[in-house]
Amino acid sequence: MSKTSPSGAPSAPAFSRGIQYFGALWPDAARHAAAPAIGANARAVASAADPAAAYQTLLGADALRYLTLQITGTKASGHPGGFASSAEAYAALVMLGHINIVTEVGHHAPGYYSAMFLDSSLEAMDIHDVEQLRARFRERHGLLGHLSGAIPGILSPAGPLGQGQHFAMTGALLHPGTLFPVTLGDGGFGEPYVMSALLHFHVAYPKVTNFLPVLIWNGYSQEHHSMVATWNNAQMLAYWKAHGFDEVVLVDAKDFDDAGQDGAYVDSTRFSFAGRLKFAQAMLESADRAAKSALSGKLTAMVVKQLKGAGVHARGAKSHNLYAQHTLEHEDVVGALKERALWPEAWQLVRDNFARAGGGPAVRTAVTESVLELPALGDLPLTEFPKGESKVPSTAMGALVAEVGLRDRRFVVTNADGNEASGMANINQALKIRHPNADALYHQGPEGQVYEPLNEDACAGLAAGLALFGSRSLWLSYESFAINGLPIFQTVTQAMAELRRPTPSVIAMFTAGALEQGRNGWTHQRPEVEAYFAALMRNGNVYPLFPTDANLIQAAFDWALKSRNKGVAIFGSKSPLPVRTTLEQGARAIEDGAVMLHQSTNTGKATVVFAVTGDMVLLPVYEAKEQLERDGYRVRIVSVVNPRKLYRPHDVAWESCAMPDGKFLSDEAFHALFGGDALIAISGGAAAMLEPVLLRATAPRRDVFAWKRGETTASTGEIMAFNGLTGAAMAERAKQMLQG
Numbered sequence: 001m002s003k004t005s006p007s008g009a010p011s012a013p014a015f016s017r018g019i020q021y022f023g024a025l026w027p028d029a030a031r032h033a034a035a036p037a038i039g040a041n042a043r044a045v046a047s048a049a050d051p052a053a054a055y056q057t058l059l060g061a062d063a064l065r066y067l068t069l070q071i072t073g074t075k076a077s078g079h080p081g082g083f084a085s086s087a088e089a090y091a092a093l094v095m096l097g098h099i100n101i102v103t104e105v106g107h108h109a110p111g112y113y114s115a116m117f118l119d120s121s122l123e124a125m126d127i128h129d130v131e132q133l134r135a136r137f138r139e140r141h142g143l144l145g146h147l148s149g150a151i152p153g154i155l156s157p158a159g160p161l162g163q164g165q166h167f168a169m170t171g172a173l174l175h176p177g178t179l180f181p182v183t184l185g186d187g188g189f190g191e192p193y194v195m196s197a198l199l200h201f202h203v204a205y206p207k208v209t210n211f212l213p214v215l216i217w218n219g220y221s222q223e224h225h226s227m228v229a230t231w232n233n234a235q236m237l238a239y240w241k242a243h244g245f246d247e248v249v250l251v252d253a254k255d256f257d258d259a260g261q262d263g264a265y266v267d268s269t270r271f272s273f274a275g276r277l278k279f280a281q282a283m284l285e286s287a288d289r290a291a292k293s294a295l296s297g298k299l300t301a302m303v304v305k306q307l308k309g310a311g312v313h314a315r316g317a318k319s320h321n322l323y324a325q326h327t328l329e330h331e332d333v334v335g336a337l338k339e340r341a342l343w344p345e346a347w348q349l350v351r352d353n354f355a356r357a358g359g360g361p362a363v364r365t366a367v368t369e370s371v372l373e374l375p376a377l378g379d380l381p382l383t384e385f386p387k388g389e390s391k392v393p394s395t396a397m398g399a400l401v402a403e404v405g406l407r408d409r410r411f412v413v414t415n416a417d418g419n420e421a422s423g424m425a426n427i428n429q430a431l432k433i434r435h436p437n438a439d440a441l442y443h444q445g446p447e448g449q450v451y452e453p454l455n456e457d458a459c460a461g462l463a464a465g466l467a468l469f470g471s472r473s474l475w476l477s478y479e480s481f482a483i484n485g486l487p488i489f490q491t492v493t494q495a496m497a498e499l500r501r502p503t504p505s506v507i508a509m510f511t512a513g514a515l516e517q518g519r520n521g522w523t524h525q526r527p528e529v530e531a532y533f534a535a536l537m538r539n540g541n542v543y544p545l546f547p548t549d550a551n552l553i554q555a556a557f558d559w560a561l562k563s564r565n566k567g568v569a570i571f572g573s574k575s576p577l578p579v580r581t582t583l584e585q586g587a588r589a590i591e592d593g594a595v596m597l598h599q600s601t602n603t604g605k606a607t608v609v610f611a612v613t614g615d616m617v618l619l620p621v622y623e624a625k626e627q628l629e630r631d632g633y634r635v636r637i638v639s640v641v642n643p644r645k646l647y648r649p650h651d652v653a654w655e656s657c658a659m660p661d662g663k664f665l666s667d668e669a670f671h672a673l674f675g676g677d678a679l680i681a682i683s684g685g686a687a688a689m690l691e692p693v694l695l696r697a698t699a700p701r702r703d704v705f706a707w708k709r710g711e712t713t714a715s716t717g718e719i720m721a722f723n724g725l726t727g728a729a730m731a732e733r734a735k736q737m738l739q740g
Contacts, residue, residue, distance in 0.1 A: 012344035015120075015351065018131030020070060020328065023341035026059075027273055033059065033345075036352040037095065043359050044097030048288035053095060054281035056353055059342065060091035060118075061280065063350045065269075065311045066340040067114035067130070071143075073313075073328045073337070074134040078145065081309040081319025082185055083111030085218040088268065088280055089183070089251075089304045090115065092287040093214075098179045099358035100171060100366055102155050104164025104194070105185040106146035107222075107320070112154060113143045119354035121153035121363035149468070149495035153362030153369070156468060157495040160487050162191030165213060166461030169201045170469050172211040174410070175367050179291050181212040186226030186308075189215060193457040193484075195243045200453040201462070202244050202299050204434045212294045213301045218308035219265035220317040232264075236303060246298040249290040251283055253306040261307075269311035269339070312336050371501055372470030375408045377561070382554045384583050390576040391550035393615060394423040394511045397557050397572060401474060402430030404561065405449045408472055414451045414459035415476040422476065422511040423574035460485025460508070464492035467506040468499075472561070479510040479571065480517060480524040486532055493567030497541045497657045505566035507557075511574045514707055515616045515684045518719035522710030527685035530613075533569050534688035537644045540654035541661070542567040544689065545590065546613040548597065548639040549579045555586030556641075565659040571685070573616050575716070580618070580639075593645030593665045593692075594673055598625060600634040606677035607634040608734045611693045613643065617684035620720060623727025628734055638673050646670065646692035670696055678737040680705060680730060684720070701737040705730060 012022065026033070032055035037045045045053035064087045065080075072078030082105055083090075090111065093101060099119075103112065116122050117133050125142075127133050136142030143151065147158040156167035168182035188194060198213065217236065219229045228236070233250055240248045254261075256279040259270045268279045287302065294300040309319025313332040326333055342350075359365045380400055385391045401424070405411045413419075419428050425443075432448030439445075451462055456477060463475035477485060492506050510529060517524035536542040543566055547553035553572045560568040580597050581589065589595035594611075597618075608628055610621050618639070625635045640646065646665055654660050665673075679699035681690040687706035694702060705725055713719040720726060 013348045013351070015129045016344065016347045017129040018134055019347070021338050021341040022344050023338070025343050028055070032056070033349055036349055036356065038353045038356040040356070042356060044357060045095050048096065048285045051281070054277060054284050056349065057088065057091045057095050057284050058276055058280040059346055060094065060350050060353060061087035062311070062340050063118060063342060063347065064091060064111055064114050066337060066342065067117065067133070068110045069312045069333065069336055069340070070130070070328070071114065071134050071137045072110050072322050073326060073333045075138050076322050076324050076327045077138055078110050079107035079321045080110060080312045081314065081321070082216065082218070083108040084312045084319065085306045085308050085310045086183055086216040086304060087111070087311065088283040089214055089216065089287065089302070092284045093181050094354055094357045095284060096288055096291060097358045098181055098291055099362050100155060100178055100180050102164050102167045102171070102180060102182040103147070103158050104161060104188045105183060106159040108183065109145060109147045109158070110137065112147060113137070113151065115354065116151065116153040116362060118351055119153070119357070119361040120351065121361045124152040124363045148498050150498035150500065153366055155366055155368045157491050159491055161185070161188035162193045162457070163461060163488050163491060165194055165197055166465040166488065167468070168211040168213070170462060170465030171367060172208050173205060174372065174466070174469055174471055176210060177295070178367065179210050179212060179295055181214050183214045183216055185216050186218055186228060187221035190221070190227045193455065196455055197453070197458040197461060199243045200455065200458055203436060204451060207297065209294050209297055209299050212290055215301065215303045217303050217305045220308040220320070222320050223317050225317070233305070240301050244299055245301045247290070247293045247300040248303065249286045249300070250303040250305065251286045253279060256282065265305065265307040267307045267310040267315060311340055368469055374472065374504070375410070377404060377407050380404070380558055382558065382583055385550050385579045387579050387582070389579050391579055392423045392574060392576050393547060393550045393553040393572040394574045395426060396550035397509065397553045398424035398426040400554055400557050401427050404472065405431040409449070411472045412449055412451055412462065412466055413474045413476060414463045416454050416456055416459050416481060417452050418478050419450065419476060422478065424476065456481055456483070456485035457488065461488045464488050464506050467504050468492050468495060470503050472504050473507070475508040477508065477510055478512045478524070479514070479529050480512065480526040482510055482529050483526060486529070489567060490536060493536070493542055494539065496565040496567070497539060499565055499658050502564040502659065505560055505563045505568050507560045507568045507570070509570040509572065511572055513571060513573065513685060514710065515716055515719060516573060516575055518713035518715060521712035527707045530571065531686035531688045534686055534691065536567065537647070538652050540652050540657045541565060543569070543642060543644045545570045546615070546641055547572055547586070548581050548595065548615055548618070548641065549577060551579055551583050552581050552586035552589060552641065555583055555590055559587070559590045565657070571614065575616060577615050589639065589641040591645070592669065593642045594638050594640050596636060596673055597639050598635065598637040600629055600636070602629065602632065602634060605632045605634065606738045607636060608738070609636045609638060609674055609676035609679045609699065610682055610730070611638050611640055611674055611679060611690060612682045613640045613689050614684040616716065617682060617720070617725060620725055620727040620730060621682060624730035624734070627727060627731040631735070633734070636676060640690065640693060643689055643692045646696070648696060651692070651695065671698065675699065677701065678734055680734060682725070682730070683707065684725065703733055703737060
């Protein structure tokens with residue numbers, strides 16, 4: 001064992017500069033490590049049964065463990081333990097040529113960065129050696145603590161648990177014939193969404209089986225035993241089978257233990273060298289069997305049972321992350337690095353294998369590293385409804401959604417069984433609900449483009465994944481029920497802000513808002529969804545849109561479809577409402593952020609400005625206008641359509657976005673819309689959405705009317721009155737402000 005100088009060992013490749021320790025030759029290296037197991041013109045090992053392939057799989061696993069521990073130890077921060085127990089599985093998949101690997105475990109990030117370094121993908125961000133890898137870990141403009149869209153070769157983000165399966169299923173749907181393994185951790189396995197999402201997807205797309213869930217069953221989550229730690233192998237197999245999996249391949253390290261370890265979960269790095277090779281051989285052959293099964297049309301899962309922290313500084317939950325004392329001088333870290341250290345030439349061998357696997361480094365060959373070609377949509381048939389007529393906004397948008405689906409057969413609409421209830425039955429009629437039972441009455445069939453799991457996480461997950469991977473999609477939701485789908489919407493939009501390629505925006509449409517749901521009581525009244533998006537606006541690439549009517553909602557959807565790398569959330573009603581704008585006004589309003597709907601022509605008393613987000617809440621605003629004008633006041637009603645555009649540039653992190661949008665409404669145009677003697681900001685949802693207006697407004701008197709809380713009511717008017725959103729209250733408050 002030798003500690004290196006800064007320049008590394010004399011025979012070490014240049015990229016290994018920064019590796020602290022090199023080890024001795026392994027037994028039989030001359031026979032099994034003389035040349036890369038993946039040939040110069042090959043994409044994978046020739047045979048999973050080849051002893052040299054297993055030998056080099058084990059080399060790859062230890063190289064991953066070593067780098068994972070050293071880069072986290074460099075900062076005494078990060079998470080080596082979970083990935084360490086998956087190292088043989090990851091290395092086996094790579095050696096078999098399967099490099100489109102997704103994870104739902106954000107804490108596995110240092111292992112994935114190590115893999116991208118080994119195949120040379122990180123050279124795209126000027127990381128050429130281990131010293132640079134260490135320096136850039138967990139640093140701004142470097143290797144983030146959790147996976148993101150900014151890292152070359154990484155297919156998808158990973159942070160919140162229970163999301164990775166959506167990306168794997170997305171990839172499988174868009175790329176038939178390519179395998180998309182997704183590693184799941186014990187902790188994420190406890191999320192309620194993972195298995196239900198996999199099962200519903202399989203029922204909806206039974207022929208799409210080219211994704212492979214790989215459960216890293218290591219007995220622990222972040223701070224304690226995992227909730228499935230007490231299961232035996234039979235119980236685990238039965239659980240997967242109960243969720244529709246035809247084939248479940250389980251590799252249990254305990255079956256190869258020749259070190260007499262206690263407990264159901266053991267560490268393969270403590271086996272004899274011969275035992276380690278047997279485990280690596282079994283892992284390679286099992287991964288090959290699972291991959292071939294998945295690619296042949298069987299719903300397949302792989303389970304890898306190995307103690308958490310195998311081969312790093314600690315075991316169990318104690319291996320999950322490093323603390324301040326775990327520097328590269330800490331005895332536990334030093335000891336683990338020395339045990340995992342490879343001889344100099346082995347590093348080049350591992351790099352050659354990883355760089356050849358799958359046809360080349362992931363930065364060039366992963367499916368998300370290129371722009372997916374999209375069918376041309378042409379000009380959509382927007383319908384101009386005459387001003388003054390009453391039309392249902394959601395239905396008007398539904399007609400456009402249907403047309404998009406007819407022109408782009410990859411387009412998927414996701415919804416938790418509520419399109420008809422949202423006034424968007426025209427989508428189901430045109431595109432059909434995807435269901436194994438064909439039924440004309442319910443507009444459903446096995447080839448439908450409307451994906452309807454009763455699970456908002458699954459709805460948002462597939463829609464967001466499709467957009468991230470380069471395809472068009474739309475998530476439709478009752479505003480009330482959207483809560484469980486918002487985390488993955490946020491995860492993907494944040495990834496899109498960092499993404500190094502253009503991709504269709506994530507688009508959502510929330511209907512049946514709080515003001516429409518009185519009879520169902522507080523269970524259906526959830527305007528905090530709007531508050532969530534109000535906070536996201538400052539990210540720089542998130543755009544909540546509040547179309548005024550059936551014309552403007554069409555312009556909003558058309559704009560969203562043409563946008564890239566954004567998160568667009570459209571809020572519209574399912575009730576007939578007056579048309580107040582033209583299509584031309586709508587398009588301009590989205591670009592400017594707002595549109596003036598009414599300006600009094602009388603002269604005399606002071607001017608009251610109503611700044612309004614939403615469509616239905618305009619009804620009492622117009623009532624207030626009538627009362628105020630009768631009393632001699634001038635009234636201006638401004639519909640706040642795209643509040644993100646009304647911020648000041650320095651309020652928003654737009655410059656840091658991969659596709660920056662720095663267009664904000666000018667001060668002159670803003671004051672022409674919102675300047676007056678009194679400003680009342682009004683929302684049928686969260687007041688936070690009106691922050692951009694209130695920040696810039698110069699009116700000497702300002703106030704807010706907004707949602708307070710839900711109650712069971714018999715009508716829209718009653719729920720608005722319960723929240724103080726009446727024309728009389730608005731008019732009275734305006735008078736008080738101007739007379740005070």
